[in-house]
Amino acid sequence: MDILVILENNQGSLHRLSKEAIVAAQKLGKSVTALVMGSDSDKIVGHLTGYDLEKVITVGHDLVSSYNADGYSEVVRQVTESCSPNIIVAGHTYQTRDFMPRVSAKLGVPFIPDIVSLSDQGFIKQVLNAKLNAEMSSTSERLIISFQSAAFSEEELRPGSCSVEAFEATLDASGVRSISEEPFQEEAGDVDLDSAEILVSVGRGIEKEENVPLAFDLAKAMGAEVSASRPVVDSGWVESFRQVGSSGSNVAPKLYFSLGISGAIQHVVGMKGAKNIMAINKDPDAPIFEIADYAVIGDVLEIVPKLTEALDRS
Numbered sequence: 001m002d003i004l005v006i007l008e009n010n011q012g013s014l015h016r017l018s019k020e021a022i023v024a025a026q027k028l029g030k031s032v033t034a035l036v037m038g039s040d041s042d043k044i045v046g047h048l049t050g051y052d053l054e055k056v057i058t059v060g061h062d063l064v065s066s067y068n069a070d071g072y073s074e075v076v077r078q079v080t081e082s083c084s085p086n087i088i089v090a091g092h093t094y095q096t097r098d099f100m101p102r103v104s105a106k107l108g109v110p111f112i113p114d115i116v117s118l119s120d121q122g123f124i125k126q127v128l129n130a131k132l133n134a135e136m137s138s139t140s141e142r143l144i145i146s147f148q149s150a151a152f153s154e155e156e157l158r159p160g161s162c163s164v165e166a167f168e169a170t171l172d173a174s175g176v177r178s179i180s181e182e183p184f185q186e187e188a189g190d191v192d193l194d195s196a197e198i199l200v201s202v203g204r205g206i207e208k209e210e211n212v213p214l215a216f217d218l219a220k221a222m223g224a225e226v227s228a229s230r231p232v233v234d235s236g237w238v239e240s241f242r243q244v245g246s247s248g249s250n251v252a253p254k255l256y257f258s259l260g261i262s263g264a265i266q267h268v269v270g271m272k273g274a275k276n277i278m279a280i281n282k283d284p285d286a287p288i289f290e291i292a293d294y295a296v297i298g299d300v301l302e303i304v305p306k307l308t309e310a311l312d313r314s
Contacts, residue, residue: 001029001177002077004085006076008095009038009067013220014047016195016252017091017147019154022051024147025089027118034162035056035079037072039065043162052160057083063171067095070176073102075169080107080168085142092146095196104144109143111268112136116151130269131201149194149250150273190227191241193249198257200226201244201271202232204258205281205300209237215302216261225249229267245270263288280304 005025008015025032034056036044041058046055057079064071080088080103088103090096092114104111115123115136122137123145193199199221206212212232219226228238230245239271244251245267252273261267268291271277279292280300289295296303 001031002083002085003032003198004080004083004088005030005032005192006088006090006096006100007034007036007043007044008091008093009036009040010195012040012043014044015091015093016154017149019157019271020150020152020252021089021091021147022053023117023152023154023156023158024217025049025087026052027081027152028089033083033085035059035076037075038067041250048162049164050159051162053162055163055165057167059167059169061169061171063173064169067306068176069099069102069178069266071171071178072099073106074171074175075167077106078102078169079167080142087142090146092148093305096146098293100144107142107144109144110138110140111146112138112166112298113146115145116148116149126231126246126269130266134274140245145180148251151274153252166178177225183245187201193225193227193251196225196227196251197223199220199227199244199251199255199271199274200224200230200257200259201254201258201261203261203267204231205233205262206237207260207301210255211301212237214301218259218308218311220256221308222250222257229261239310258288258292259304261288262286263291 003025007018031054033054037059041060045056059075064075070248079162094226116126117124119135121135125134161162192311200215202215215226228242231239233243246269250270254275256271256274258275263286273281278294280287280303282299283299
């Protein structure tokens with residue numbers, strides 16, 4: 001089975017979800033071709049030469065030097081018609097959500113987004129606010145799919161080698177009407193939780209809005225970003241773009257430091273891909289401890305200031 005994986009430029013580096021998409025593509029088929037678009041394609045190619053890929057296709061046309069939905073969707077259409085892959089794969093980023101439906105319409109093939117895993121019969125999606133899994137399949141000869149964050153781990157990338165090939169796309173300025181801000185932002189704010197290696201995540205155990213700065217102080221001392229559970233966001237204590245969970249971001253940092261988060265399933269589905277989970281909660285029966293690698297039973301309001309002070313001294 002021939003697979004075409006669409007890669008995303010994250011300000012000069014390969015997006016984490018694109019790495020996970022390559023893992024998915026490697027599991028789906030033996031022949032995997034990667035497509036890189038944009039002015040920084042050479043930088044992205046540098047990240048790919050050590051992966052087991054059939055080839056890497058680059059497109060450096062002026063009309064797709066930076067992201068725009070019209071240009072990107074047309075390039076993918078042309079490359080698909082040239083390479084004839086069975087499946088087109090991408091990470092389920094905001095960029096993918098923006099232009100991939102256009103690719104689906106141009107090619108006349110179905111698009112199954114936000115897949116969490118593979119099955120013998122097809123693909124698994126979460127439904128009913130991540131309370132249930134639904135198995136999906138398609139009889140179409142060609143299919144477009146996108147994978148949810150942390151559906152696969154970049155540590156599973158198969159090493160190898162690949163060739164690089166430039167593709168001459170035919171684009172007309174009259175057909176590229178959409179314009180994106182520079183640089184393209186995945187979130188409403190200036191925080192990219194998807195790319196953060198360390199997250200300090202705050203939950204209801206912080207008790208009140210006045211205590212939220214404790215999490216930001218700790219994050220600063222650790223070189224981390226701050227995220228939050230839905231109750232904290234719903235209370236207006238933290239901005240919505242920091243929310244992790246089934247109705248927020250799906251993250252996979254090297255360390256997820258949970259402060260006063262109980263561990264409800266709606267939150268866990270958004271951070272299950274974390275490499276290491278450290279949790280502080282005064283409830284010894286909190287569900288978060290069932291998945292935590294390191295557990296501290298105690299009051300975050302007492303522990304966090306002392307930890308921040310110790311980190312600042314070091």
